[in-house]
Amino acid sequence: MEQGFSKANSTNLPRIHLLMLGEFLASNKDFCSAEFRNVKTSMSSRPSYGDDAVSYVQLKREGDICIVKCKVCPEHKVHAKLYSVTLIMDEQEEAVKSIECHDCVSQGGCKHAIAFLMWIHRRSEEPSCTSVECYWMKSKLSRAGSTLKYLTASEMSNAKPICHQIQKYLKSF
Template identity: 55%
Template sequence: MESGFSKANSTNLPKIDAVMLGTFFATNSDFCSSEFRNVKTSMSSRASYGDDAISYVQLKRDAHLCTVKCKMCPEHKVHAKLYGCTLIIDEEDDVIVSVVCEDCVASRALIEKVKEETIEQSKSNLWFELRYSRITASKAYEVSRCKTADGTLVSLILGGKIPETKHMKRGRVLEDQVRRTVEDMLKKITKCGLVLSSHYPMIAGSPDGLCDGNIIEIKCPISAKTYKTIYTMASLQRDVMLRCSCKCT
């Protein structure tokens, strides 16, 4: 127990209602507005969530401010260590002042663990779970230009799926073959799982591979026109190198 804090229980915890929660979500810059559908909120509020999800809770009152600190179990099993959360409530004005998650998903050790555990990417259930509600590299361009508050893009980020086309299936099937061919021509490409940003953990990416500090992106053009478009776009970027071209059938 920290100095000045006392053990929390059902009789001394501050009261939080739906209005306070909604106001905090609506005014907090760290909160993703698309999550107003409250998918994650409903999951963590369900009765079956269990008391064992919270290790211990302590609180301290200073005038009209109440500070609550707790240790939480991880949402996913890639991280065995509990992480800390701190909540500050203004009990006089009935306002949630702040909520801080201190050492969960953005920790460097966990980022490396996630990258290892999701190395199979789309063959890994955890890969899908951790991409939920995150802006991935494949969606970054669309997100930067999106002006629709609750459209198809938001649905996709929140777990929606689009039917797999024959071209998407072709690219998925050819990816390993292309990787092996490139390795024969150049150097070994290290497979990589989901990489989370340590500063902005809501942003992530799944490179097709890593080689000598470079990010590998494998493209399988479906026609000569598509190949020309990809080649032209890449050539215009100073930090993009077209290392080789190979034919796979």
């Protein structure tokens, strides 16, 4: 964790409502190109990617400005280096100021920035009043291949071996 930052959880994460999200995406030139208007944005913003790829979320508040940083796991090379993404927002004005992926080759908006922005928006829609969920953890996507190394043939099938089925059938006569 970086100096001055604290672990993000469900109680200290900034709220990004739908109007803030729409206003930022409409006014930011990095996300208004033809490339981002349809398929790429919808694929990057889907919960099945962002919820599994976002990890190690930390934040710092300096007056009305909230800086939120995270690591995003690559979708196709889950064991590669994680992408660092930073979101800056003004909580007083209720406006997202910027979001930037520091490790992408592209100069401007990328799928990792969209995934993180939509991740924070989804967390804003589901606040829990009784529990606190910590977001400082390894992403689910980056754990692929590390907990389960192999499957045996018997583990792949829930069916009983065929000889047991034949014996049961013969006993029914």
